[in-house]
Amino acid sequence: MLSTRAHTAKFCSPKQAAQLSRALAPLLSASTSTLGKPVGIRLAFVPAVSQHCQRHNRSYGGARAFSTTSVTRMRDFFPAKETENIRETLPAWPHHGFTEAEMLAVVPAHRKPETWGDYFAWKFMRVCRWGMDFCTGMRGEQKVDKRNPTTATQSIKPLTESQWMIRFLFLESIAGVPGMVAGMLRHLHSLRRLKRDNGWIETLLEESYNERMHLLTFMKMCEPGLFMKLMILGAQGVYFNGLVLSYLISPKITHRFVGYLEEEAVHTYTMAIKQIDDGHLPKWSSSEFVVPDIAVKYWHMPEGKRTMRDLIMYIRADEACHRGVNHTLSNLDQKEDPNPFVSDYKGGRVPPRPALKGEGYEREEVL
Ligand SMILES: [Fe+2]
Numbered sequence: 412m413l414s415t416r417a418h419t420a421k422f423c424s425p426k427q428a429a430q431l432s433r434a435l436a437p438l439l440s441a442s443t444s445t446l447g448k449p450v451g452i453r454l455a456f457v458p459a460v461s462q463h464c465q466r467h468n469r470s471y472g473g474a475r476a477f478s479t480t481s482v483t484r485m486r487d488f489f490p491a492k493e494t495e496n497i498r499e500t501l502p503a504w505p506h507h508g509f510t511e512a513e514m515l516a517v518v519p520a521h522r523k524p525e526t527w528g529d530y531f532a533w534k535f536m537r538v539c540r541w542g543m544d545f546c547t548g549m550r551g552e553q554k555v556d557k558r559n560p561t562t563a564t565q566s567i568k569p570l571t572e573s574q575w576m577i578r579f580l581f582l583e584s585i586a587g588v589p590g591m592v593a594g595m596l597r598h599l600h601s602l603r604r605l606k607r608d609n610g611w612i613e614t615l616l617e618e619s620y621n622e623r624m625h626l627l628t629f630m631k632m633c634e635p636g637l638f639m640k641l642m643i644l645g646a647q648g649v650y651f652n653g654l655v656l657s658y659l660i661s662p663k664i665t666h667r668f669v670g671y672l673e674e675e676a677v678h679t680y681t682m683a684i685k686q687i688d689d690g691h692l693p694k695w696s697s698s699e700f701v702v703p704d705i706a707v708k709y710w711h712m713p714e715g716k717r718t719m720r721d722l723i724m725y726i727r728a729d730e731a732c733h734r735g736v737n738h739t740l741s742n743l744d745q746k747e748d749p750n751p752f753v754s755d756y757k758g759g760r761v762p763p764r765p766a767l768k769g770e771g772y773e774r775e776e777v778l
């Protein structure tokens with residue numbers, strides 16, 4: 412681990428700041444990777460110089476507070492666009508927010524497969540999880556109890572920050588696909604069949620948007636290596652087409668599969684929070700760690716609640732929502748039932764809260 416600092420001129424423009432960031436990168440060199448695995452990423456635990464200059468137009472003294480890899484240049488993959496007339500572009504779907512109690516109430520959960528479709532979705536997810544563990548370079552002692560893979564959180568050895576970041580990036584890069592596929596196919600179905608959709612499309616598209624915000628947030632902290640980029644590219648190609656086919660054949664099983672995927676996401680983030688709490692991830696617990704601006708703005712993270720742990724708490728609550736939504740949608744009639752999560756209930760009843768129902772709601776509970 413190495414501590415580095417870069418100071419920028421007060422008057423830097425976004426473009427100059429980006430150039431400066433690139434120019435400084437070799438000087439802000441770091442030590443060797445703690446991972447040593449082929450799936451490379453370059454870590455930087457605070458936003459790049461350009462982002463701070465754009466936001467504050469002043470030296471912030473925190474270009475890349477510390478880094479752990481042999482970084483030669485760190486790019487801002489998603490710089491905010493600023494034109495002559497546009498100051499900023501706000502998110503199309505503002506985050507609905509969580510209370511602290513809601514975030515703390517999230518726990519890993521698992522819905523037991525009941526039908527052959529559930530069983531198929533669950534088994535296929537086990538294969539995907541094995542693949543992700545393999546790509547993350549997880550060793551035996553870093554894994555949890557195999558009998559309860561989505562609820563057990565105790566392992567003999569913790570993962571490193573680099574391993575976690577690879578896991579987060581890969582997970583988020585594929586997690587944004589199902590909502591878009593399902594929303595797109597339901598949209599086309601509605602147009603083609605001249606039928607109402609009853610509120611599913613917006614929830615599904617918003618889910619994929621939310622997943623992309625997770626990815627953008629992590630991309631402000633690290634840069635994937637070439638191998639990782641190729642893996643993401645290949646995975647998306649296979650995954651997107653597979654999901655289109657799967658959703659056309661059985662949307663019910665596909666929603667169940669996504670419910671299981673989200674169980675994995677909640678489990679992953681719960682493990683990360685636990686390992687931060689146990690003091691195994693010092694770089695993320697450091698007082699020098701700064702959450703990217705994009706995350707602060709999207710989740711409206713309050714002052715004093717902007718640690719990596721806080722950020723993961725927000726993301727985990729999002730994943731818990733996706734888990735509850737997809738398991739519930741899988742329980743509904745795919746053609747006729749309305750989306751309960753955006754419905755106005757009779758008698759002042761409040762809509763269901765998916766984050767708090769890990770196994771999802773049964774049809775009779777919500778309709
Ligand atoms: Fe996510």
Ligand SMILES: [Fe+2]
Nearest residue numbers: 586673730733
């Ligand atoms: Fe998710």
